[in-house]
Amino acid sequence: MPEDSRSARGALIDAEHAAFLATAGVSISVGACNAERLPSVTRAIGCRVADDRSRVTVFVVVAQSREVLDDLRANSRIAVAFSEPHTHRTVQLKGEDAVAEALIDGDLRHIERYRDAFTAELGALGYSPLFTRTLLDCSGGEVVAVSFTPAAAFSQTPGPKAGTPLGDLR
Amino acid sequence: MSQRLDAIRDCLEGVVPAIMATCSADGTPNVAYLSQTEYVDGQHVALSYQFFNTTRRNILENPNARLVVTHPHTAERYRLQLRYLRTETAGPLFERMKAKLAGIASHTGMSGVFRLLGSDVYRVFDVERVPGVALAPSPPPRANLLAALRATATRLASCRDLDALFNETLACLESQFDVRHAMLLLLDGSGSHLYTIASRGYAQSGVGSEIPLGQGVIGVAAREATPIRIGYMTLEYTYGRAIRAAAAANGLAAALETEIPLPGLAESASQLAVPIRAAGRLLGVLYVESTQNLRFGYDDEDALVALGGQLGAAMLALQGADAGEDIPAPEPAAGCADSAPVVVRHYAADDSVFLDDDYLIKGVAGSIFWALVRDHVETGRNTFSNRELRLDSRIRLPDLSDNLEARLILLRRRLNERGACVRLDKAGRGRLQLTATRPLTLVEVGPS
Numbered sequence: 001m002p003e004d005s006r007s008a009r010g011a012l013i014d015a016e017h018a019a020f021l022a023t024a025g026v027s028i029s030v031g032a033c034n035a036e037r038l039p040s041v042t043r044a045i046g047c048r049v050a051d052d053r054s055r056v057t058v059f060v061v062v063a064q065s066r067e068v069l070d071d072l073r074a075n076s077r078i079a080v081a082f083s084e085p086h087t088h089r090t091v092q093l094k095g096e097d098a099v100a101e102a103l104i105d106g107d108l109r110h111i112e113r114y115r116d117a118f119t120a121e122l123g124a125l126g127y128s129p130l131f132t133r134t135l136l137d138c139s140g141g142e143v144v145a146v147s148f149t150p151a152a153a154f155s156q157t158p159g160p161k162a163g164t165p166l167g168d169l170r
Numbered sequence: 171m172s173q174r175l176d177a178i179r180d181c182l183e184g185v186v187p188a189i190m191a192t193c194s195a196d197g198t199p200n201v202a203y204l205s206q207t208e209y210v211d212g213q214h215v216a217l218s219y220q221f222f223n224t225t226r227r228n229i230l231e232n233p234n235a236r237l238v239v240t241h242p243h244t245a246e247r248y249r250l251q252l253r254y255l256r257t258e259t260a261g262p263l264f265e266r267m268k269a270k271l272a273g274i275a276s277h278t279g280m281s282g283v284f285r286l287l288g289s290d291v292y293r294v295f296d297v298e299r300v301p302g303v304a305l306a307p308s309p310p311p312r313a314n315l316l317a318a319l320r321a322t323a324t325r326l327a328s329c330r331d332l333d334a335l336f337n338e339t340l341a342c343l344e345s346q347f348d349v350r351h352a353m354l355l356l357l358d359g360s361g362s363h364l365y366t367i368a369s370r371g372y373a374q375s376g377v378g379s380e381i382p383l384g385q386g387v388i389g390v391a392a393r394e395a396t397p398i399r400i401g402y403m404t405l406e407y408t409y410g411r412a413i414r415a416a417a418a419a420n421g422l423a424a425a426l427e428t429e430i431p432l433p434g435l436a437e438s439a440s441q442l443a444v445p446i447r448a449a450g451r452l453l454g455v456l457y458v459e460s461t462q463n464l465r466f467g468y469d470d471e472d473a474l475v476a477l478g479g480q481l482g483a484a485m486l487a488l489q490g491a492d493a494g495e496d497i498p499a500p501e502p503a504a505g506c507a508d509s510a511p512v513v514v515r516h517y518a519a520d521d522s523v524f525l526d527d528d529y530l531i532k533g534v535a536g537s538i539f540w541a542l543v544r545d546h547v548e549t550g551r552n553t554f555s556n557r558e559l560r561l562d563s564r565i566r567l568p569d570l571s572d573n574l575e576a577r578l579i580l581l582r583r584r585l586n587e588r589g590a591c592v593r594l595d596k597a598g599r600g601r602l603q604l605t606a607t608r609p610l611t612l613v614e615v616g617p618s
Contacts, residue, residue, distance in 0.1 A: 029238075031191035031201035039199055041191035041236045041249070042300075063301045079191070081201040088280065090203060130305060134245040137303045156202065159283050162223055 011053035012153040017091060017166060018049040021056065021082050023113070025121025028058055030146065031079040032071035032098075040067035044080070045136045045143070046114035048107065056080070056093060057147040059103070059111055061138045069144070072098045078148050081156060085125055090156035091166065095148030103145050111143070173297040175212050178239065178248050179468040182207045182215060183401065184274055185242035190217070192228035192235050200224045205284060206271050207239060208263070209468060210291060215252070216263055218271055219288040229254040235292065238300065243308050247300035252292040259288045262396030269387060269398045269407055277402035277463070315473040318346035323480055332488050332575050333582075339456070339481055340370035347473070349458045351435055355381065355388060356454035356576050359534070359567060364392055364455055367580055369433045376433030377583045378531055391443035392455050397471050399442045401464040407441065430529075440465035444474045448482030453573075456481065489573055511609040512591050516540045518616040521566070525590055535581045537565045538574075543592065546604050547612055556600040578602065 013021070020026065028044035042065035044058040058080055062069065072078060078098035083090040119132040153166040188204040202225045206218040215237075219226060229235060233254035240247050258264045268286045275284035322342040329335040336354055343349040351371035355364035358380075366379045383393045387407050391398040400407055440460040446453045456478050458466065515524040521536035522529065531539060541564045545551045559565060560574050567574065582594045592610070597603040 027187075027189075027203065029189040029191075029201045029203070031193075031199040031236075033191070033193035033197060033199045035197075036234075037193045037195070037197055037232050038234045038251075039191035039193040039236045041189055041201060041238055043189065043238065043247070061302070075197065077197060077199060079199040079201045081189075081203065083187075083203045085187075088278070092201065094198065094200075131243075131245050134303055134305050135240070135247075139303075141301075156223075158205075158221065158280065162221055 012150045013049070013053050013056075013093075013166065015053070017153070018053050020084075020089070020091065021093075022047045022049045022110070023117060024082075024084055025117035025119075026082040026084045027118070029081045029083075030058055030060060030065070030068055031081075032068045032075075032077065034067075034071045034074060040071050042068045043135070044146075045138055046107075046111040047082070048110045048145075055147055055149055056095075057107075057145045059107065059143050059145055062142040062144055064141075069100055069146075072100060072146065076148075078146065080148075083156075085121055088158055090158075092154045092156045093148075093150040094152040096151050098146055098148035100144045100146050103143060107145060111138070173248060173299055175209070175215070175250075175294050175297055178241070178297065179209045180243075181239035181241045181246075181248060182209045183242065183464065183467065184270070185464065186240035188217075188240075189238040190225060190235060191237075192225050193232055194224075194228050195231040200228055204237075205274050205278065205280070206267060207237070208267050208270070208289070210263065213294055214255075214291055215250070215294055216258075216267060216289040216291050218267055218284075218286055219257060219290045220271075220284055220286060222287075229290070241304075244304045244306070246304040247302065249296075249298045249300055250294050251296040251298075252294055255291045255293055257288040257290050262394045263291070264289045265390050265394045266396055266398055269390060269400050272404040272406040273400040273402040276404040276406070281404070281406070312348045313346060315347070315469050318342075319473050319476055321346050322477060326480055326484055329484065329488070332485065332573075333579050335481070335484055335488060336368040336579070339477075340368055343458060344370060347458075347470075349460070351438075351460065352456070352458045353433055354454065354456055355392075356573060357392065357452050359573075364388065365533075365580065366430075366432065367454075367576055368583075372433035372435075374431065374433055375583070375587060376431060377587065378535070378580055379430040379432040381432060387441045388443045388455050388457050391445055391457075392452060395445045395447060395452050397442065397444045397475055399440075399466055399471050401440055401466070403437065403439045435459055435461060437461050439463045442466040442471060442474060444471070444478045446478045446482045446485070448479070448486045453482050453485055485573075489575055509608040511611045513611045513613055514540075514543055514592075515613045515615060518614065525588070525592070528588060528590075530588065530590065531581060531584050534565065534567060535577045535584070538577055539581055539592075541565055542594075542604050543606075543610055544612060546606065547610050552605070553597055553601055553603050556602070 030044050031041045033039045044060050046059040048057045076098045078095045081092045115136050119129050122132045155164050184206045188207045190202050190204050192200050208216040210216050235252040237250040267289050271286050275281045325338050329338050340352050343352045353369035354367050356367050363380045363382045366376050369375050381389050383389050387398045438459045443455050443457045520532050522532035523536045523539050591608040593605045595603045
């Protein structure tokens with residue numbers, strides 16, 4: 001079995017999925033919940049996946065994500081859904097060790113690349129570039145990187161295979 | 171609540187998918203994209219339940235949910251705090267969502283995948299604007315709906331008979347609401363189907379065409395007595411197709427063609443059917459459509475529901491009312507004895523009437539016509555009163571609530587459209603005058 005096909009050092013996601021998460025024009029949503037089991041949710045404005053695919057990082061605007069960041073600080077449990085509008089292909093990752101960190105070198109480029117990809121994706125569906133840029137705008141606001149180790153990964157594409165762990169789809 | 175739910179209804183049209191977060195009993199979060207959200211009232215939304223998935227499992231364990239909805243033009247986002255209350259699997263809300271979902275599914279290439287299992291109703295506890303920039307709202311493309319409704323109400327209030335009321339309603343939809351394709355259908359006294367009494371914006375008026383309750387956007391709106399609104403073309407609710415399928419199932423493709431084709435746009439994208447109700451019962455359906463996607467929004471629906479209410483009240487008030495002033499009876503057309511006779515054929519089984527080989531009408535309107543021409547041929551009478559027709563045992567009005575005046579309007583319009591050799595004209599104060607320009611030969615088919 002080639003090294004690439006399943007996982008690098010136990011990572012749940014393969015190279016194809018990693019590319020889908022980090023470079024496709026996917027809508028990225030982040031969920032968490034507090035001790036009272038009240039969920040919180042925010043939109044992410046980009047993603048990076050570690051070279052060994054063991055760690056996934058999403059970028060969020062702090063002012064839009066206060067509850068999510070509070071909840072992650074309290075219990076580190078995270079859910080992130082990546083959905084490609086024109087195909088409905090959707091992947092959900094879950095993690096139990098999420099932490100919010102400062103951006104590192106190269107993250108702003110990830111954010112810009114994501115904005116271009118999502119603008120192109122929504123453009124094909126009839127949305128103006130201005131609309132998508134407004135949706136993803138982070139000018140002037142603080143952005144943080146939320147990183148976690150995917151502990152579970154599911155396909156969430158609508159249909160009979162929704163909910164299937166990614167590994168079982170192969 | 172920092173924002174009113176009814177102020178952000180445009181975000182609940184399902185144009186930009188909503189994002190929903192839930193949490194299991196053991197505290198594991200989950201995020202899902204929702205293709206459909208529905209405004210229920212100022213405190214409630216309904217979300218489509220299509221698959222038994224993690225979201226579903228979670229809300230049954232823990233009813234708390236968070237929803238992010240996005241305005242399709244300004245990109246403004248709102249975060250709603252929700253609590254799951256119940257699931258509806260039938261009735262008006264379910265049917266509204268089912269129809270709308272069919273449009274969304276076909277628009278997004280998910281026909282056959284998206285299927286509504288239930289409408290999950292949630293109480294909304296908070297609506298929060300997500301901080302961030304927004305685009306300026308686009309200027310309204312059309313007239314202010316309240317102003318349009320007011321102008322229409324004024325004009326409808328001055329109508330003195332049903333004929334004028336129907337015409338004025340459709341004329342106002344065009345002049346005030348910029349709605350160019352509309353039809354008005356009335357519920358048959360039997361309650362099993364609707365018949366088209368007036369239309370505007372179609373090559374053929376389709377007056378007299380019928381649609382069974384429960385078929386297509388119009389039939390479902392009537393059966394559930396609720397507005398049905400679709401923003402994208404979907405074959406599932408294309409009424410022409412639904413009708414043809416129903417007709418085929420009933421084996422109606424018999425020897426005689428007695429179907430009047432329903433008017434309607436072949437490429438209809440947006441459809442809105444609102445029930446016309448008054449005195450606690452359904453009178454009919456007002457239907458509008460457009461080739462443009464998402465032409466009708468929540469506000470259009472509100473305006474037309476209000477218009478439907480006024481139309482219903484006016485219909486009840488004018489039903490049986492005289493036209494007020496005496497209209498001088500038109501002079502009977504002179505000498506027709508030398509023209510060739512036309513054969514008027516009546517089939518007792520369904521009261522269908524043919525003039526030579528041309529289908530005219532069936533049902534109650536057919537039995538009215540047959541009674542009129544029989545009296546005309548047998549006794550030479552030309553004028554008739556609505557009152558005597560209502561009491562005439564030969565005319566099988568399905569029940570007392572059946573609107574005789576509407577049947578006469580239907581009959582008159584069919585005769586005029588066909589350029590028939592028989593005309594029915596108003597002759598003042600609840601009377602009508604029959605004029606035949608050719609001699610009539612009557613043929614009764616089947617038991618009378």
